[in-house]
Amino acid sequence: MxxxxxxxxxxxxxxxxxxxxxxxxxxxxxxPVQTDAPLxxxxxxxxxxxxxxxxxxxxxxxxxxxxxxxxxxxxxxNLHRFGIWxxxxxxxxxxxxxxxxxxxxxxxxxxxxAGQRYAARAGSLLxxxxxxxxxxQDVGCYINLKxxxxxxxxxxxxxxxxxxxxxxxxxxxxISNPNTPVPNxxx
Numbered sequence: 001m002x003x004x005x006x007x008x009x010x011x012x013x014x015x016x017x018x019x020x021x022x023x024x025x026x027x028x029x030x031x032p033v034q035t036d037a038p039l040x041x042x043x044x045x046x047x048x049x050x051x052x053x054x055x056x057x058x059x060x061x062x063x064x065x066x067x068x069x070x071x072x073x074x075x076x077x078n079l080h081r082f083g084i085w086x087x088x089x090x091x092x093x094x095x096x097x098x099x100x101x102x103x104x105x106x107x108x109x110x111x112x113x114a115g116q117r118y119a120a121r122a123g124s125l126l127x128x129x130x131x132x133x134x135x136x137q138d139v140g141c142y143i144n145l146k147x148x149x150x151x152x153x154x155x156x157x158x159x160x161x162x163x164x165x166x167x168x169x170x171x172x173x174x175i176s177n178p179n180t181p182v183p184n185x186x187x
Contacts, residue, residue, distance in 0.1 A: 020056035020082065020125045027096060027121040029129075032074070036083055037067045040091045043110050045123065050111040054147045057093075057108050080104055080129075084122040094122045101137040103130055114149065120156040126155065131177040140174040 017031035032040060044051065051057045053186040061067050074081055080096040084107070092109035105126060109118045130136045143150045154173045166171045 005105065018080075018082075020129050022125060025121055026086050027118060027125065028085045028087075029122055029125050030085055032071045032083050034068060034071055034094075036090070037064060037071055038071060038082065040071075040093065041067045043090055043092070045159075046112075047110045051108055053152055054144045054150070055106070080126075080134075082122075082126065086113075086116070086118065086119055089113075090180055091116075092122070093117050094119075094126055096139070098134065101135070103134075103136050105130075105139050105141045117153075117156065119150070119153040123153060123157050127175060131146050131179060136177060137180050138176045140172055142170050142172050144170055154187050 001055075009096055017033055019031075020029040024043075028149075038059075040066045041061060044057060044067075048058040070081075078098040080098070081093050082091050084092040084094055091113040092107060094107035096107065096112075097104045097106075103125065107122060125137050130139050141154065142155070145156065157175065164174075
């Protein structure tokens, strides 16, 4: 079981990108830079069918030029995009979209990297960053009911979560910041 735990995050000395890492895991999250574009496009391109099942990643990252443009326009302070790396290998991408003190997480891992729990390991790092550095109140995610791997990932992050069902195809999970006090509600 992975569970959400507090992890360290550091900024590279060059200041070129944020790097999130743990002392106990080989998985590292790094904001993408232009030199990462060919690796990102290559991973997407070799996984088009796999990624097309549940996400729009294959369409969004349709060409090397599209990936370069996405990286160049990542100046949005409400979007935190990271590559998921295991040592020197890019295995997927993870994003956190911030809306006030709430956020949505989405991620994908290449099919050839399935079974290594990269999604849960990366999710744990990003959720710790969301709570400890960004001081967010909660992190949510939408999951297609047919996406069993994503459902298992969320359960590894926080086993006691109960999803809210949204429509026929999706459910939403929300992980709340344990450091955020619950407001008193008078009945």
